[in-house]
Amino acid sequence: MKLIAVFMTAAFANNVILSRFLGLCPFLGVSKKMSTAAGMGVAVFFVITISTAITYPVEKLLTYFNIGFLRTIIFIMIIAGLVQIIELFIKKKSEGLYRSLGVYLPLITTNCAVLGTAINAAEADCGFIKSLVYAAGVSAGFLIAILIMAGLREKIEYNEDIPEAFKGMPVTLVTAGLMAIAFFGFAQI
Amino acid sequence: MTIIVCAVSVMGICGIITGLLVGLAGKVFFTEEDEKVTLIRKELPGNNCGGCGYAGCDEFARAVAEGKAEFVMCVVPINKEKAYTVSKILGYAIEEKDRRIMHVRCIGTCSKAPDKYIYTGVPDCISALIIPEGGKKACSYGCLGLGTCVKVCRYGAISVKDGVAHIDKGRCTGCGKCKEACPRNLIESIPYDAGYKVGCNNNDKGKNVKNVCSAGCIGCGLCKKSCKAGAIELVHNIPHIDYSKCVKCGKCKESCVTGCISGFVDNT
Structure with missing residues (x-):
């Protein structure tokens, strides 16, 4: 029960994009089409979950040696290496998945949502399983947000009523703000 | 002091391990690409x-x-x-292939081909065509100049100048995306070294053409008569040049009374 609550909170109430404002770059960058947004979301799901699983024991190691200040740099290094390995693995095992994830895998090596989740999970220090569920929740939140955004943007693109000055990025940012307000409603549950 | 040694060694060991793992993964998961x-x-x-x-x-x-x-x-x-x-x-022979480029069959610029009404809708040819009367241009065959072809061109070769799409000969690769996009089917594929090109696609008779455009082809057929190589064919009041027969003599351009046949030499 508690795990479900952790998952839901991470996915909705504390949505990584819309209430923590992490990972905004891919959120705005690759949300033009539904298919690319789905690719990005799934790639982020992979990387966040696996990297949290790896960085959790590393964090334990860092606290043991009393060098917590190295956390950021070591996490970045591990995540970057991990993404490389995952990419090679997917390329070998599943050509179709590799082609559909395509460029998005390397793109998220230094995504702040990935690092942010790993650091949050490490700081909270609430057990391995709970951290994993938290990471899965965060990435599910990312997937949901980017998919909604892509769906909205596909519609906005052809809307003729938008004033010239608002077309493109400005109206996208306004939409993102409105979505953030909507997601704020989850915080009250 | 110990903390520095500790930090450096942990960092170093972590780096070496990550590096080794990535290297190992590269070997283990090596995919043989053709x-x-x-x-x-x-x-x-x-x-x-x-x-x-x-x-x-x-x-x-x-x-x-x-x-x-x-x-x-x-x-x-x-x-x-x-x-x-x-x-x-x-492992098998490939033949040489000549370069082809795209060409817009309309030279009806704003001053030559007047508009029927002022259009303030979506700047897109396909949207403009949905409106009754089909676009603002009086000529119902001509280029609308709203740039649907400009949007699809991945080489930045098309620009709209004075109400008519214009293709940059140097940048065009002849991929034909614009041909598919043009709702009026004005764009055709011609050889890169084509000597002369026809700048009109109005299938109407002479008088009706004159009413809507001062530069339009009236279908008089003088170009066909003047062509010694027999490369020009008149289809629906519009000359079509067969580039395999064309000898680039320029007679068609000289004979054209409205000036809708132009050469690449003086007008690129």
Whole structure:
């Protein structure tokens, strides 16, 4: 029960994009089409979950040696290496998945949502399983947000009523703000 | 002091482990990619224009290597040198292919072809055509100049000048995306070294053409008579030049009374 609550909170109430404002770059960058947004979301799901699983024991190691200040740099290094390995693995095992994830895998090596989740999970220090569920929740939140955004943007693109000055990025940012307000409603549950 | 040693060693060890793992993964999960694909990919332009019908140059290279597609399907011209290299990669002969470019069959600029009404809708030819009367231009065959072709061109070769789309001969690769996009079917594929081109697509009779455009072709057929090579054919009151027969003598341009046949030499 508690795990479900952790998952839901991470996915909705504390949505990584819309209430923590992490990972905004891919959120705005690759949300033009539904298919690319789905690719990005799934790639982020992979990387966040696996990297949290790896960085959790590393964090334990860092606290043991009393060098917590190295956390950021070591996490970045591990995540970057991990993404490389995952990419090679997917390329070998599943050509179709590799082609559909395509460029998005390397793109998220230094995504702040990935690092942010790993650091949050490490700081909270609430057990391995709970951290994993938290990471899965965060990435599910990312997937949901980017998919909604892509769906909205596909519609906005052809809307003729938008004033010239608002077309493109400005109206996208306004939409993102409105979505953030909507997601704020989850915080009250 | 100990903390520095500790930090450096942990960092170093972590780095070495990550590096080794990535290196190991590279060896273990090494995927053998067809050598042909990489070699063919190098011979392609890499703009992912989609003129061949595949999603991009990578996809096309894979299809060629697997024998599903032919290299000549790529829109980019193949010279002797390239034909030789690609033939060597594929193991069978590739023929040379001449460069082709696209050409807009309309020269009815704002001053020559007047508008029926002022259009303030979506700046897109397809949207404009939905409106009754089909577009603002009085000529129901001419270029609307709203730039649907400009949007689809991946090489930035098309620009709208004075109400008519204009293709930059240097940048055009002849991929044909604009041809598919143009709702009025004004764009045609012609050889890169074509001497003369027809700048009108109005199928109406002379008088009706004159009413809507001062530069339009009236279908008088003088160009056909003047052409000694027999390269010009009149279809629906519009001359069509057969470039395989054209000898670039320029007689058609001289004989044209409205000036809708122009040469590439003086008007590019």
